[in-house]
Structure formats: structure tokens, C-alpha cells
Amino acid sequence: MTIGVPKEIKDHENRVALTPRSVASLVSSGIKVAVERNAGAKSGFSDADYASAGAQVASDAAELYSKADLVVKVKEIQVGKGEHAHILQKHIIFGYNHFESSRELTSAAIRSGATFISFEKVTDGNGQTPLLMPMSRIAGTLAGIWAGFFHNYAFRHDKSLRMKAGADQVKARFIEDFERIIDGKLDAATANSLSLHDKQVVIFGGGTAGEMASRTCHALGAKLTIVEKRDSRRKYLQGLGLGRCSVVASADYDAIKGASAVIGATYDKEKADRMIDEMTLKNASEVRKKVIIDISIDQGGNFPFVDSTGKYAPESMGTIMSPAQMDYFGNVFVRVPNMPSIVPRYASMALSNAITDHVKAIATNQTRPELVRATSIAGGKVLDEAVARAHSLPYAKTF
Numbered sequence: 042m043t044i045g046v047p048k049e050i051k052d053h054e055n056r057v058a059l060t061p062r063s064v065a066s067l068v069s070s071g072i073k074v075a076v077e078r079n080a081g082a083k084s085g086f087s088d089a090d091y092a093s094a095g096a097q098v099a100s101d102a103a104e105l106y107s108k109a110d111l112v113v114k115v116k117e118i119q120v121g122k123g124e125h126a127h128i129l130q131k132h133i134i135f136g137y138n139h140f141e142s143s144r145e146l147t148s149a150a151i152r153s154g155a156t157f158i159s160f161e162k163v164t165d166g167n168g169q170t171p172l173l174m175p176m177s178r179i180a181g182t183l184a185g186i187w188a189g190f191f192h193n194y195a196f197r198h199d200k201s202l203r204m205k206a207g208a209d210q211v212k213a214r215f216i217e218d219f220e221r222i223i224d225g226k227l228d229a230a231t232a233n234s235l236s237l238h239d240k241q242v243v244i245f246g247g248g249t250a251g252e253m254a255s256r257t258c259h260a261l262g263a264k265l266t267i268v269e270k271r272d273s274r275r276k277y278l279q280g281l282g283l284g285r286c287s288v289v290a291s292a293d294y295d296a297i298k299g300a301s302a303v304i305g306a307t308y309d310k311e312k313a314d315r316m317i318d319e320m321t322l323k324n325a326s327e328v329r330k331k332v333i334i335d336i337s338i339d340q341g342g343n344f345p346f347v348d349s350t351g352k353y354a355p356e357s358m359g360t361i362m363s364p365a366q367m368d369y370f371g372n373v374f375v376r377v378p379n380m381p382s383i384v385p386r387y388a389s390m391a392l393s394n395a396i397t398d399h400v401k402a403i404a405t406n407q408t409r410p411e412l413v414r415a416t417s418i419a420g421g422k423v424l425d426e427a428v429a430r431a432h433s434l435p436y437a438k439t440f
Contacts, residue, residue, distance in 0.1 A: 042072070
């Protein structure tokens with residue numbers, strides 16, 4: 042079996058699924074690897090790095106897909122850009138598929154006859170999602186940083202959003218220092234520029250992303266309310282010893298009303314739960330305008346977005362280059378589907394380290410229950426009940 046690593050073509054996606062180090066590990070096990078030209082360039086990995094690791098360098102996507110049996114990629118197939126045209130029945134696609142969020146993507150996957158195994162659906166014996174957790178750590182940390190960044194540097198002008206002087210320098214600094222920040226080593230200058238001192242932050246979801254957002258906001262001086270429905274997870278969060286932090290099972294309107302920042306980080310392997318409805322958001326925003334960061338946007342998002350014209354606009358999203366939008370109620374909204382791509386080298390290494398063993402298992406035809414459970418679509422059938430339910434499609438229990 043030949044593994045193929047394509048260049049990501051989703052807008053503003055800078056990550057690569059496998060780093061040269063992981064490629065070298067696979068090649069040393071006797072597995073052939075092909076990497077599309079410039080696939081790792083935006084993450085700081087050259088074609089020469091991959092060639093030195095033992096990979097073949099394919100000149101374009103057509104050559105890459107023709108060589109590959111197992112395609113390992115970061116983001117979902119980009120149907121609007123014709124990426125699905127390369128997929129054949131022989132292919133196994135292993136990546137973040139997020140089929141629940143798109144009927145068009147799901148239909149294209151079914152028509153291809155290929156097998157799609159979803160990173161986000163791989164669960165271990167404890168019910169954890171080991172291939173999602175590294176990106177959740179990054180996204181949660183970024184959510185906390187962005188809460189401080191937009192609270193301090195964004196301002197509203199004639200129904201548009203502007204940034205204060207010095208914002209670009211602060212952004213460059215926290216990107217450069219990200220590896221230290223995610224490890225809890227926040228320097229005084231960065232902490233001061235992103236300060237949330239005595240500001241109320243409400244975080245929906247106490248999983249990996251919510252925990253990292255909580256840790257970061259706490260380091261920036263915020264008062265926290267974490268909304269987490271699982272009793273065991275609430276006990277864990279309470280044991281972290283974060284000062285001025287309440288961990289609760291359900292949202293309190295007064296906390297939302299008084300919040301300067303609200304972060305959504307909850308979904309349960311299906312579409313994200315709606316945590317605040319439009320009326321609650323409208324009323325709470327009349328008391329205090331907020332920075333709202335929706336980490337779960339890949340799965341539909343936790344909060345409704347009404348654009349500045351008053352139109353409900355669930356498809357309207359920011360990018361890592363320009364993440365913030367202003368909603369109809371005057372809030373700063375961040376809805377970015379590939380947040381970790383703002384730190385592509387760190388994110389690519391974290392992802393690659395997490396998936397390499399699973400890639401090797403697929404390439405060597407090992408049967409692993411967690412990979413069987415994570416198979417969303419195969420042979421034209423939907424094998425994931427959540428995907429079938431999301432699009433009212435037939436569900437096949439077995440391939």
C-alpha cells in the first residue's frame with residue numbers, strides 16, 4: 042500500500058498531515074510514501090526534507106492520487122474546488138472529514154465508493170478522541186488568546202470592526218511564542234497586552250478545548266464560569282485549582298449577561314449543541330458587548346451568527362488572516378474552521394505525531410476496533426449513524 046500526502050487546498054489551511062519525521066518512520070517500516078509538491082511548504086517543511094525522509098515527491102494532485110492507496114490529509118475534501126474528482130473507489134481517505142456539517146461533501150464521498158476514516162471519530166478505550174485532542178489543545182489555547190486580543194484591540198466603528206494600533210505586533214508575538222504559551226509559560230509583556238483582568242469569561246464545554254481555554258483565560262486574569270454537563274469532568278475541572286472559577290452543569294443567564302467573552306467548545310461527535318439562542322444573545326448583548334469565539338464551528342457551532350445586516354448567516358466565517366466579524370448585536374464574533382492553522386508548524390507536528398501509528402496500522406492492514414468505529418463512509422454506504430441522521434440518509438451498520 043502506498044500512502045499519499047496531498048497539499049491542502051482549503052482556503053488558509055497551512056498544515057500538512059505528515060511531517061518528514063513521520064514519513065521517515067513509515068518508510069523505515071517498508072511502507073511507500075508519496076508527498077505532493079509543496080505539501081509541507083506552509084508548515085516549514087520542504088520537498089527536499091520529504092525526499093530525504095524517503096518519500097517520492099509527486100508533481101501535482103492528479104499524480105499523488107494516482108499513486109496513493111491511502112490518502113492522509115488534514116481537512117475534508119474540497120468539493121467546491123474539484124478535489125473529489127481525484128478520489129477513486131480504491132482509496133482510503135484518512136483525515137478530519139466532519140461529514141455532519143455538509144450534505145454536499147457527504148454525497149460526494151458516497152458517490153466515490155471510497156472508504157473514509159475520520160480523525161475526529163477515532164476513540165480510545167476511555168472514550169477519548171486522541172486524534173482530535175492535539176488540535177483541541179491548540180484551538181482552546183488560541184480561543185483564550187483571542188478572547189484577550191480582541192477584547193483589548195478590537196473596536197467598533199460605523200458598524201464595522203477595526204483594530205487598534207499595535208495589534209499586528211501583538212499578534213506576531215503570540216504566534217511566535219505559541220509553543221511556550223500552550224505549555225503555560227506566558228511572559229509578562231504578552232499577558233499584559235492580552236489582559237482579561239477581572240473580566241468575566243463564560244466557557245461552554247469542559248473537554249480538552251474548554252480546559253485549555255480556561256487555563257489561558259485564567260492566566261490572563263479572567264474570572265471564569267465553565268459550563269460542563271458531565272459530572273466526572275466537572276469534578277476534574279474543579280480539581281485544577283483555577284482561582285475565581287465556577288464549574289457548573291448549566292448556563293446562568295446572569296453570567297452570560299455580565300460576560301466580556303464567551304467561548305463555545307462543546308460537541309459530542311455530532312453537530313454542535315446550540316448553547317445560546319438568538320434572543321438570549323440579543324438581550325445579553327444589550328447589557329455588555331462581547332467577544333464570542335466559536336471553536337465548534339466545524340460541527341455547526343454553539344452560537345447563532347446574525348450578520349451586521351440582520352441576516353442569519355451560519356455560513357459566514359472568518360479566516361486565520363481575518364478571524365473576527367461583528368454581528369448584528371455589536372459583538373465581536375470569531376468563527377474560524379481551522380484555528381490551529383495559524384500556528385502551522387507546531388500544529389502539523391502535533392497532528393503527525395498523533396496519527397502516525399494509526400496510519401501505519403491502516404497501511405499494514407491491521408484491524409483495529411477504533412479505526413473500524415471511525416469509518417464514516419465506505420463503498421457508497423454511510424456507516425456512521427450521526428452522519429446518516431444529520432442528512433436523513435440510510436444508515437448501514439456494516440460495510
